[in-house]
Amino acid sequence: MPELPEVETIRESLTAIRSATIAGVEFGTFTGCIDGREPADFQRLVTGCRVKSIGRRGKYLLLGLSSGDTIAVHLRMTGELTIADAGTPLSPHHHITFTFNDGRELRFRDIRKFGRIRLLDHADLAALDRSLGPEPLGRDLTFDRFVTMLRQRRRAIKPLLLDQTFIAGIGNIYADEALFASGIHPLRPAASLDEREAKLLLNAIRQVLTGAISRKGTTIRDYRNGLGQPGTNQDHLQIYRRDAGDPCPRCGAPVLRLIVAQRGTKLCPACQPPA
DNA sequence: ACACTGCCCTGCGAGC
DNA sequence: TGCTCGCAGGGCAGTG
Numbered sequence: 001m002p003e004l005p006e007v008e009t010i011r012e013s014l015t016a017i018r019s020a021t022i023a024g025v026e027f028g029t030f031t032g033c034i035d036g037r038e039p040a041d042f043q044r045l046v047t048g049c050r051v052k053s054i055g056r057r058g059k060y061l062l063l064g065l066s067s068g069d070t071i072a073v074h075l076r077m078t079g080e081l082t083i084a085d086a087g088t089p090l091s092p093h094h095h096i097t098f099t100f101n102d103g104r105e106l107r108f109r110d111i112r113k114f115g116r117i118r119l120l121d122h123a124d125l126a127a128l129d130r131s132l133g134p135e136p137l138g139r140d141l142t143f144d145r146f147v148t149m150l151r152q153r154r155r156a157i158k159p160l161l162l163d164q165t166f167i168a169g170i171g172n173i174y175a176d177e178a179l180f181a182s183g184i185h186p187l188r189p190a191a192s193l194d195e196r197e198a199k200l201l202l203n204a205i206r207q208v209l210t211g212a213i214s215r216k217g218t219t220i221r222d223y224r225n226g227l228g229q230p231g232t233n234q235d236h237l238q239i240y241r242r243d244a245g246d247p248c249p250r251c252g253a254p255v256l257r258l259i260v261a262q263r264g265t266k267l268c269p270a271c272q273p274p275a
Numbered sequence: 276a277c278a279c280t281g282c283c284c285t286g287c288g289a290g291c
Numbered sequence: 292t293g294c295t296c297g298c299a300g301g302g303c304a305g306t307g
Contacts, residue, residue, distance in 0.1 A: 032283095059301080078285080093285090112284045114301070122295090155277065164302080172300070182300050201283085212301070262279080263300065285307085291294085 002075040003059060004136065004169030005212035005233065006223050010081055011056045013226030014052055014063075017083060019101040021050045022065075023066075028095045028272045029105055033110065035118040044102065046098075052201070058132045058168030063126075070120045072128065076212050078222045079115030111222065132168040136205050147198045150190045157193065157201075158186035159261035170205065172263045173218055173240045178204040180239040185272040186260050211236065 002010070025043040027034075034042050044067065052189035061081065063071040084105050090097070096108040096117065108117065122127065134141040149167075153160055159177040160166050170178070179186050181204035185196055185228060193201065217223055217231030219239070224230055234241070238249050244257035248268035259264045 003301095074301085076283095077299080112282095114283065114285095114302090116302090153276090159278090164299085244287070264298085278307085279299095280304105282304090285299100287297105287298090289297085289298105 001077045001171060001219075001220075002223055003171035004056075004211055005166065005174070005175055005209055006225075006231070007056050007059050007061055007075070007169070008200045008213050009217040009225045009231060010075075011054055011061055012079065013229075014061070014083065014106075016226070017051055017100065017106055018054055019050060019052075022046050022048065022098050023101040024099045026097040026099065028090075028092075029093045029251070030113060032113065033095050033108065033117050035116040037119065038251055042117075045069065045115060045119055051081060057129060058135070059162055059171070060128065068122060070125050072118045072120050072125075074116045075110070076114035078106065078112045078115070078221065079110040080226050081226060082109070082224065083226055084228075130162055133166045134168065135207060136167055136169060136202075141202075143199055143202060146202045147195055149175065150193055150198055153190040155189045155190055156237035156260065157184060157190050158265060160190050161205075162261055162263070167205075169209070170173065172265075173237070174205070174208050174212065176240045176266050177208045179272060180267060181208060183271050186258070186265050186267055187272045188275045221229070239268065240268055 004274060024047055027039055031039040033245055049065040052066055055062040055064065057076060061073040073189055084107055086103050086105050091109060093111045094107050094109045098106040133202045158175055158179060161170050178201065182200040212218055212233040213238060215231055215233040218233040219230035220234055242255040244255055246255045248255055248271060249266065251270050253268055253270035256267050256269045
């Protein structure tokens with residue numbers, strides 16, 4: 001499932017369509033992925049536009065258009081965005097095809113139909129930006145700011161890391177990995193973390209995310225980059241893929257599985273003691 | 276501010 | 292072999 005490293009990898013691979021002009025938009029039978037306006041309006045507003053930039057904010061992929069609008073794509077669980085040559089076969093799960101005037105296509109495929117594509121004007125884009133927490137790899141997220149952010153919150157740390165308004169881009173895989181790497185129990189109240197633990201956690205978040213980006217993302221089932229290639233970070237996960245009862249890779253204690261914030265959560269009860 | 280539920284949706288693997 | 296069932300989960304609306 002695409003989290004920050006996967007979306008960043010896709011963004012990088014999609015720079016190949018920068019400067020291409022959208023010649024048309026074709027829909028499959030499912031158009032519910034077009035968010036906030038009628039598919040025909042979306043089609044009309046993006047056709048003829050040049051793709052000026054390919055950016056990312058949190059888990060959103062942002063295609064900046066020559067019109068000034070931005071196509072914001074959220075892949076949710078199983079969304080895929082890939083560049084293909086016109087004529088290569090479409091699967092039943094392809095929902096949107098952007099055709100370019102050079103014969104290439106950008107295709108949106110989504111097995112579970114959770115993904116969403118929205119056309120944003122300047123004000124919408126600014127509102128999206130404001131609604132999201134800081135980028136974990138951004139320079140403006142200093143250690144001091146992170147400590148302050150945690151101190152104000154009584155929530156458990158894992159639900160907070162998954163909250164995109166708190167910090168942007170972390171999903172279930174990297175939350176578990178970062179908490180394991182920093183030895184912090186997922187149910188610890190955020191405000192109970194001392195400075196040393198907060199620093200360990202921020203460093204772990206950054207290390208886990210940059211490591212995953214360098215390996216082109218985590219492919220467990222569906223994830224592919226914009227060229228259809230899987231990542232290799234699944235071979236480097238420490239805790240997320242373990243089954244309950246498997247030995248902890250660090251100390252050998254049996255791995256524990258909890259439900260936290262309605263999500264399956266893996267941890268080592270010895271390395272990550274409760275508060 | 277926070278927790279919790281239900282919803283969206285399909286594929287897959289376990290169990291029978 | 293073929294069925295049912297539970298599970299995977301990001302974000303959001305609604306409720307408490």
